Amino acid sequence: MSRTFAAMAALTFILASSAASAQALKTADTPKGKTFVDAKGMTLYTFDKDAGGKSMCNGPCAENWPPLAAADDAKPTADMTIVVRDDGKKMWAYKGKPLYTFKKDVAAGDTNGDGFLNGAWHMAKP
Numbered sequence: 362m363s364r365t366f367a368a369m370a371a372l373t374f375i376l377a378s379s380a381a382s383a384q385a386l387k388t389a390d391t392p393k394g395k396t397f398v399d400a401k402g403m404t405l406y407t408f409d410k411d412a413g414g415k416s417m418c419n420g421p422c423a424e425n426w427p428p429l430a431a432a433d434d435a436k437p438t439a440d441m442t443i444v445v446r447d448d449g450k451k452m453w454a455y456k457g458k459p460l461y462t463f464k465k466d467v468a469a470g471d472t473n474g475d476g477f478l479n480g481a482w483h484m485a486k487p
Contacts, residue, residue: 396484402469428452429460441468
């Protein structure tokens, strides 16, 4: 019995560790082409004003463009990195570009944020 419990505990630890590793990006087809999406199928975006692995979307901007949050124990990989925001929270970035969703996208596959703010927001494409 104790070996079974130990094996189950080890498996739970391994699965938890895997969940803490890099966010696995999913892709979806939209009328505007293929894009990265979050776990709920919501379109992910990048912001032209972000530079050097730093998010420039804070305060009210982040209310409209929620950052793709990273857990405190998340582990980056080659393409998926972690950015520490001005508020100290962590978010995911793809190839150094922080990733966001858009408040006005209400259903999976919506792309209302693409081209927003004079073209400063873009769908995150593979």
